[in-house]
Amino acid sequence: MSETKKILKIEDLTVHYDTENGIVRAVNGINITLDHKEALGLVGETGAGKTTTALSMLRLIPDPPGRIVSGSIEIDGLDLMSKTESELEKIRGKDVAMIFQDPMTALNPVFPVGEQIAESIRIHEHVSYQEAMERANEMLEIVGIHRERAKDYPHQLSGGMKQRVVIAIALACHAKLLIADEPTTALDVTIQAQVLELIKEYRERYHTSLLMITHDLGIVAETCDRVAVMYAGNIVEQGTLRDVFNHTLHPYTEGLFASLPNINDRAARLNSIPGTVPDPTKIPDGCVFAPRCSYAADNCIKSPQRDNWVSESHMVRCSRYEEPSFKIIRGNAT
Amino acid sequence: MSPPILEVNNLCKHFKTKRGLLQAVDHVSFAVQKGSTLGVVGESGCGKSTVGRAILRLIEPSSGEVLFEGRDITKLNATQLRECRRDIQMIFQDPFASLDPRKTVSQIISEPLRLNKIARNKDDVEKQVLALMDTVGLARRWFNTYPHQMDGGRRQRIGIARALAVHPKLIVCDEPVSALDVSIQAQILNLLKDLQEQMGLTCIFITHDLSVVHHFSNEIAVMYLGRIVEKAPAEELFANPLHPYTRALLSAIPIPELTERKKRILLQGEITSPIDLPDTCRFHKRCYEAMDVCKGPEPALKEFSPGHFVSCYRCAAGKTK
Amino acid sequence: MISPDNSTGKEMKPDMDRKQADQITEALEYKRLNFWAEIWRDFKKNKGAMIGLFTFIVIIAITILSEFLFDYDTQVIATSTADMLQSPSGGHLFGTDQYGRDILIRVLYGARYSLLIGICSVFVSVLVGSTLGIIAGYFGGLMETIIMRTMDVFSPIPSILLAVCLTTAFGQGLGVLMFSIGLVSVPSFAQVARASVLTIRDQEFIEAARASGAREYQIILSHVLPNALSPILVQSTLRVAVAIVTASALSFLGLGVPPPMPEWGGMLSDGRSFIRDYSYMTLFPGLAIMVTVLSINMVGDGLRDAMDPRLKR
Numbered sequence: 018m019s020e021t022k023k024i025l026k027i028e029d030l031t032v033h034y035d036t037e038n039g040i041v042r043a044v045n046g047i048n049i050t051l052d053h054k055e056a057l058g059l060v061g062e063t064g065a066g067k068t069t070t071a072l073s074m075l076r077l078i079p080d081p082p083g084r085i086v087s088g089s090i091e092i093d094g095l096d097l098m099s100k101t102e103s104e105l106e107k108i109r110g111k112d113v114a115m116i117f118q119d120p121m122t123a124l125n126p127v128f129p130v131g132e133q134i135a136e137s138i139r140i141h142e143h144v145s146y147q148e149a150m151e152r153a154n155e156m157l158e159i160v161g162i163h164r165e166r167a168k169d170y171p172h173q174l175s176g177g178m179k180q181r182v183v184i185a186i187a188l189a190c191h192a193k194l195l196i197a198d199e200p201t202t203a204l205d206v207t208i209q210a211q212v213l214e215l216i217k218e219y220r221e222r223y224h225t226s227l228l229m230i231t232h233d234l235g236i237v238a239e240t241c242d243r244v245a246v247m248y249a250g251n252i253v254e255q256g257t258l259r260d261v262f263n264h265t266l267h268p269y270t271e272g273l274f275a276s277l278p279n280i281n282d283r284a285a286r287l288n289s290i291p292g293t294v295p296d297p298t299k300i301p302d303g304c305v306f307a308p309r310c311s312y313a314a315d316n317c318i319k320s321p322q323r324d325n326w327v328s329e330s331h332m333v334r335c336s337r338y339e340e341p342s343f344k345i346i347r348g349n350a351t
Numbered sequence: 352m353s354p355p356i357l358e359v360n361n362l363c364k365h366f367k368t369k370r371g372l373l374q375a376v377d378h379v380s381f382a383v384q385k386g387s388t389l390g391v392v393g394e395s396g397c398g399k400s401t402v403g404r405a406i407l408r409l410i411e412p413s414s415g416e417v418l419f420e421g422r423d424i425t426k427l428n429a430t431q432l433r434e435c436r437r438d439i440q441m442i443f444q445d446p447f448a449s450l451d452p453r454k455t456v457s458q459i460i461s462e463p464l465r466l467n468k469i470a471r472n473k474d475d476v477e478k479q480v481l482a483l484m485d486t487v488g489l490a491r492r493w494f495n496t497y498p499h500q501m502d503g504g505r506r507q508r509i510g511i512a513r514a515l516a517v518h519p520k521l522i523v524c525d526e527p528v529s530a531l532d533v534s535i536q537a538q539i540l541n542l543l544k545d546l547q548e549q550m551g552l553t554c555i556f557i558t559h560d561l562s563v564v565h566h567f568s569n570e571i572a573v574m575y576l577g578r579i580v581e582k583a584p585a586e587e588l589f590a591n592p593l594h595p596y597t598r599a600l601l602s603a604i605p606i607p608e609l610t611e612r613k614k615r616i617l618l619q620g621e622i623t624s625p626i627d628l629p630d631t632c633r634f635h636k637r638c639y640e641a642m643d644v645c646k647g648p649e650p651a652l653k654e655f656s657p658g659h660f661v662s663c664y665r666c667a668a669g670k671t672k
Numbered sequence: 673m674i675s676p677d678n679s680t681g682k683e684m685k686p687d688m689d690r691k692q693a694d695q696i697t698e699a700l701e702y703k704r705l706n707f708w709a710e711i712w713r714d715f716k717k718n719k720g721a722m723i724g725l726f727t728f729i730v731i732i733a734i735t736i737l738s739e740f741l742f743d744y745d746t747q748v749i750a751t752s753t754a755d756m757l758q759s760p761s762g763g764h765l766f767g768t769d770q771y772g773r774d775i776l777i778r779v780l781y782g783a784r785y786s787l788l789i790g791i792c793s794v795f796v797s798v799l800v801g802s803t804l805g806i807i808a809g810y811f812g813g814l815m816e817t818i819i820m821r822t823m824d825v826f827s828p829i830p831s832i833l834l835a836v837c838l839t840t841a842f843g844q845g846l847g848v849l850m851f852s853i854g855l856v857s858v859p860s861f862a863q864v865a866r867a868s869v870l871t872i873r874d875q876e877f878i879e880a881a882r883a884s885g886a887r888e889y890q891i892i893l894s895h896v897l898p899n900a901l902s903p904i905l906v907q908s909t910l911r912v913a914v915a916i917v918t919a920s921a922l923s924f925l926g927l928g929v930p931p932p933m934p935e936w937g938g939m940l941s942d943g944r945s946f947i948r949d950y951s952y953m954t955l956f957p958g959l960a961i962m963v964t965v966l967s968i969n970m971v972g973d974g975l976r977d978a979m980d981p982r983l984k985r
Contacts, residue, residue, distance in 0.1 A: 062532040063503075175621045176395075205394035206559065207618050210603035214617060232533060235605030262609050276537035277607055278566040286544070287566065289537035293502060409879050436885045449876035453707060453898040462894075463884035497707065513880065 022094050024194050024226045025051035025074075030088030032066075032073050035081060039298030043069040045250040045305075046088070048324065049228075051194070056220065056227035058237030060273075061247035064294050067230045068118075070247075071198050074228075075109050076100075093193060111141040114192035118199040120180035124171040130182045131157065131167025137189045156185040160215055177208035181215065191223055198230045213240055234277065238262065243330075246270045249295055249305040251322070256331035265347040266333040268310045274347060304336060312337055312345070354421065355382035356553050357406070357521060362415035364401050371627035375401045377577040378415070380652075383570075385520075388547065388554040390568030390585065392561055392600070396622055397574040399557045400444075403523045406555065407441055408432060419521070437467055440514040444526035446506035450498040456509055457494045460484070463516040483512040488542060504535035511542065521553045528563060540567060561604055565589055570658075573597050576625055576633040579652060583659040593661045595638050632664065640665050714978035721974020727967035735783045748781050749773065749932040760952055767952045769942060775953065778934035779960050785935040786964060789846065790916040793854035798908050800854075801861025806900065808862065809869030810892055820866065827859035831918045832925070839927045849928050853915050864907045868900040902979040909972035913965045920961050936961050 027049040034041040044066045051057050061067050072078050074090055076097055090097040092113055097105070109115075117123045125133060134153035138144065144152075154164040160181040171179055180200060187195060197216070201209035217240060220227060229241055237244050238258060245255040246267065254267040265271050275288035292309040295301065301308070307317040317336055325338040337343045364376040376398040383389045391399045404410040406417055408424060417424045419439060427435060443449035450459055460480045461470070470476040481491055487508040498506050507527060514522055524543065528536040544567065547554055558564050564571055565585055572582040573594065581594040592598045599616040618637050632638070635645040644664045652662045661667075715721055742748055752772035760767040766775035808819040835852040842848050872878065873896070881891050920937025922928035929935035931942075936957040943953030 062534065177621055205622075206561075206603045207394060207599060208621070209605075210615060210617060213605070214615075233605060234607035238607050238609060239605045258609055262607070272534060274607065276534045278537075278540070278562045287537035287541055289541060290534040293504070293535075404879075407883055409882060433885045433887075436883060441880070441883050443876045443880060445876055449880050451877045451881075451895050451899070453895075462881065462886070466885045466890070510880070513884070517884070 023050050023091075024053050024055075024093050025049065025228065026089075026091040027070075027074070028089045028091075030070070030073060030090065031086040032069050032078060032083060033086050034083045036298070041297045042250055042300045043083075043297060044073065045300070047247075047250075047252045049245060049252070049255075051226055051228060053193070053226055054220075054224045055243065056229060056241040058241035058244040059228060059230045059247060060232065060234060060237055060244055062232055062273075062294065064249070064297060065247040066250040067247055068198055071115065071196050071228070071230055074196060075113060075115060076105050107141070110137055110187075110192070111190045112192055113194045113196065114187035114190070116180075116183055116187050116195065116197040116200045119203055120176060120183050121203070123183050124179055126171055129168050129170055130174065134167075134182070134186050134189050137186045141190045152189065153185075156189050157182075159188075159219065160185045161211070177204055177211065180204060180208075180212055184212070184215065184219075188219060188223075188225070192225065194226045194228065195220075196228045196230070199232070200229075201236070202231075202233075209236075216240065234262075234273065246273070249297065249300060251305055251334055252332075253306065253334045254332065256328075260328070260331040264331070266327060266331065266338065266345060267306075267335055268312050268345060269306050271345055271347050272309075304334075312343075353385065356385040356420060357383040357555075358416075358418040359402075359406065360416045360418070362402065362405060362417065363413045364398075364405055364410060365413050368626065373626050374577050374628055375625070376405065376412075377628075379574075379577075379579055381572055381579065381582065383521075383553055383555065385553055386547075386551050387569040388556055388567055390564035390571040391555060391557045391574060392559065392564050392571060393574035394559055394600075394622065396576065396625055398577040399574050400525055402574075403441065403525045403555060403557050406523055407436070407439055409441070437517040438519050439521045439523070440517060440519040442507075442510050442514050442522060442524045442527045445530055446503045446510060447498075447530075449510055450506060452497065452499055455495050455497055456484075456489070456501075459498070459509055460512045460516055463513060467517055469517065479516070480512075483516055486515065486546070487512045488538075502535075503531050504538060507531060507539055508542070511539075511546070515546070515550075518550075519552070521555070523555045523557065525557045526559070527556075529558065529560065536563070543567070561600060573600065576623070576628065578633060578649070578662065579660075580634065580662045581660065582652070587656075587659055591659070593655060593659070593666045594634075594663050595640050595665070596634050599639075632662075642668075644668075711975075711978045715974050718974040718977060720970045721977075724967040724970025724974065727963060728971060731783055731964055731967070732787065734780050735787055738781045738783065742777050742781055744781075747774065747777050748934055757946070757950055759950070766956045767950070769939075769953055770946060773934075775939075775956055778939060779936070779956050782934035782936050782939065782957070783960070783964070785846075785929050785933065786916045786919060786961070789850055789853065789919040789929075790912040790968075793850040793915050793919075794857060794908055794911045796850070797854040797857035797911070798861055798904065801858040802865040802900075802904050804858070805862035805865025805867075806869050806892065806896065809866035810873055810888075810896060816866075819862065823859040823862045826855070827863075829856060831856035832922060832927075835918075835922050835927055844927065844930050846929060849919060849922060853918050853922075856918075857911050857915065860911065861904065861907060864903050865900060868903045869896055872896055872899045906972055906976040906979065909968055909975060913968040913972070916961065916965055916968070 027047065029046050029048060030044055031046050032044040034043055047070065049057065059067050059070065069078065073085060078085065085098070092108065095108065100108070124130065131150060131153045134156050135146070135149035138149040138152055154167055157164050157167055162178060162181055166174070174182065201212050204212060213236065216227070219225065227240070229237065231237060241258065243255070243257050244261045245252045246261065246269065247253070248269050254261055254270050261270060265274065272290035276290060278287060290309055295305060295308070301318070302321070303319050304310070304317040304322050307313040310317065314337060320336055322334045322336060324332050324334050326332050327338065360380050362376055362379045366373040366375060379402055381389065391402060393399045401410060405412045412425055419435065424432070424435060457480050460483055461476045464470045464476055464479055470479055481494070484491055484494070489505060489508045489512065493501065493505065498509065527543070528539050531539060540563065546552060556564060556567055568585045570582065571585050571588045572579045573596065574580065575596050581588065581592070581597045588597065589601070592601055599618050602616040616639065620637050623633070623636055630648050632645045632650055635641045638645065642665060650662045650664050650667065652660045653667055655661050655666060750773065755768045755772035757770055758764055758768045764774050764776065766779060768774055804819050804823070808816040831853055834856055835849065838848050838852045878891060878895060881895050886894070919928055920935070920940065923935045923937030924941045926941065929938055931938055939957035940954050943950070946953050
């Protein structure tokens with residue numbers, strides 16, 4: 018990898034929540050890097066730790082009960098762990114913007130949408146009210162909403178339009194890095210297509226980097242350059258799209274692909290992954306996926322997991338890859 | 352061919368709102384053969400959930416008939432309806448809201464048994480509940496647990512066990528896997544398919560997820576703003592989609608493969624308001640192939656090829672690509 | 673720690689091709705906690721609530737014990753000019769009143785009136801108010817309008833005014849007191865019950881019950897009521913506290929429990945004329961009211977906090 022400054026560099030991040038049922042190990046020692054203009058998809062199911070990772074990036078985890086136990090987060094070279102709250106406020110929205118999952122609740126119901134966009138601008142830049150409103154109108158047009166709707170309140174807009182407004186707010190200051198946490202999950206599939214297209218066009222025009230958090234591998238295939246697969250707080254596999262989709266390494270990733278009903282291939286039976294996600298307060302010591310893994314060896318349950326770099330771009334967290342002959346070929350294991 | 356187990360004719364449901372008449376379901380007709388699955392697909396507001404509930408009369412239809420085994424359900428009185436409810440059951444979408452939080456798993460599953468006096472005594476109830484739990488793959492030790500202590504997949508299994516308790520002939524599944532994780536979806540879909548084969552169940556599978564419905568249905572009906580716009584056998588619909596909306600819907604699905612992408616059809620604008628709908632093709636404002644004639648009255652559902660029905664002027668005129 | 677549990681092999685019966693029967697994670701080893709056991713567990717953690725509960729239990733114990741410890745005629749109401757107006761001392765811990773009666777004994781004995789009035793009046797108004805509220809919330813329409821507007825008519829009526837009217841009409845006495853206090857609490861229960869039912873009514877599990885063949889009354893009793901219980905329960909404890917204060921206020925005004933029964937509010941009233949020189953006569957009954965009401969409120973708050981997360985799950 019070239020040593021140019023990356024837009025995002027997360028090293029060995031571990032985040033725990035202290036709850037009355039025990040310590041929830043939400044994120045366990047993950048590493049993520051993202052180049053400028055690149056898009057990384059963070060894929061995982063419920064409870065994998067994706068949202069916690071995203072919130073940690075902006076230091077938005079409530080402390081208590083959450084705490085960043087270890088690790089470093091660098092955004093465009095800035096070390097976020099050492100910043101004070103007021104310094105962080107300057108970074109949020111300006112250098113890094115976040116789109117949250119539920120557009121229904123992300124907007125303030127008592128303000129017109131134009132004003133909410135303008136507010137984001139005025140927080141970070143010293144511009145007059147009129148100028149901010151003008152830029153807000155421009156943002157509305159960029160996201161495909163007619164500017165006369167700037168006076169409308171959120172409840173007067175449909176779900177898809179609300180999400181576009183949320184995107185407009187996030188991008189109003191033309192942040193370098195956009196974190197999108199399941200931005201289209203609550204939307205109809207045709208609206209989802211519009212919103213994804215919008216994000217794509219915006220990125221092409223403004224060269225924004227993107228961290229796309231989703232459970233949908235299809236969305237990742239469409240919008241991202243690289244992908245990281247998360248399971249129970251660990252990134253089990255990371256690589257380019259080609260690496261992960263066509264040369265899948267980790268058994269969990271294989272299981273994910275196998276359980277998808279693919280419209281191009283009407284299989285008689287879906288292959289599911291037996292068992293369930295482990296209780297986050299009782300994460301096992303060795304490989305966290307071992308109990309459900311059809312390739313698990315004795316070693317897997319006991320030994321701590323390391324990242325194995327199979328190629329320059331492709332990483333897998335699986336101790337069986339320490340054996341030189343071991344390899345999964347997706348499609349054979351069914 | 353034997354008569355269909357379920358026949359819906361011109362089913363309508365409208366609501367009077369402050370802003371006008373909301374036609375949630377407008378002259379929907381279809382028939383389902385015993386043992387097969389009809390998939391009903393559409394996005395939010397298309398009326399698919401309303402259709403499902405109307406079949407069970409959880410929502411009273413405004414007009415039309417629902418013929419189950421030849422009998423019109425809409426005309427039954429309360430007692431007859433309760434009897435009929437033993438034959439038609441529903442699996443609900445939300446595994447959290449569809450189970451009473453104050454009841455244990457066994458109480459939830461046994462309720463239909465007790466209400467319909469299927470079990471003779473307490474021991475019989477327990478035996479039947481345990482058998483149902485085994486059938487749906489729920490470990491017996493959950494017998495006395497409360498739903499909020501279980502995950503979504505297991506909760507959905509409880510819902511399925513409850514629906515099966517009365518040995519129904521027809522099950523309406525209203526988005527049964529939408530709220531579940533992908534790997535759990537697969538488990539539940541497999542379970543539903545197995546149960547259908549073992550018990551000879553007829554299913555109506557309501558969902559917005561075309562990839563799921565492809566996997567699970569014999570025939571698919573696509574709905575838009577209260578009407579069926581296309582209806583065809585599953586393979587045919589995917590191989591040869593005719594209605595512009597169906598084609599847009601199919602192309603909108605993100606494919607988890609690195610194949611070449613076909614040019615995606617992007618629909619303009621949002622779904623139009625379902626209130627006070629004029630009598631024209633409901634899709635023409637967003638249709639990328641709209642012609643002048645589309646502003647005329649609503650096109651009828653015409654049979655294009657055997658079993659393949661479309662409601663579209665352009666298709667009828669043979670001008671689709 | 674992974675617990676390979678063989679019984680879970682049954683869980684994945686359709687997909688049991690693999691050898692993982694004993695390796696399938698059953699990490700979610702939930703204790704089968706009863707609904708009420710979970711509430712109790714959370715309640716216990718609230719120190720204030722536990723103090724309140726303990727105090728309340730002590731008060732109940734006093735009420736029960738005082739029935740056996742004190743003789744009503746000789747100790748509670750017997751007058752004695754020789755012992756008049758004595759300040760608190762060894763012989764009379766709380767002092768004596770203007771009739772020579774021991775205030776400590778009267779305060780302890782008087783607990784029963786407050787508790788009786790508080791609990792009984794709330795009991796009746798819970799039954800009436802909740803029933804009305806549940807019916808209004810569940811069936812809606814005209815029934816809801818009639819019931820709730822009737823409630824709206826009654827709710828602004830201050831209990832004291834109502835008690836004045838009723839006492840004038842029917843005479844003084846425990847029964848009239850309980851009735852008037854109870855009546856005034858009915859609208860608040862109706863409103864709480866209705867609001868609770870509105871959130872439950874449209875949930876899918878109600879539809880599911882209907883689809884299973886349940887009749888409406890079965891749905892209300894079996895599904896709506898247990899789920900609507902939490903806010904009603906919290907409201908009950910808080911209204912008991914209000915009822916006790918109201919009863920005391922009414923007795924203070926001479927409308928409540930007639931003398932010589934040692935109701936705390938009445939004792940406050942007795943002490944009014946002597947408040948400058950013999951303030952202990954008002955102090956101790958007043959403290960008794962305060963401690964009782966405070967402990968009940970703390971229990972009610974603790975209950976509300978313990979029950980709240982339940983609704984969110």
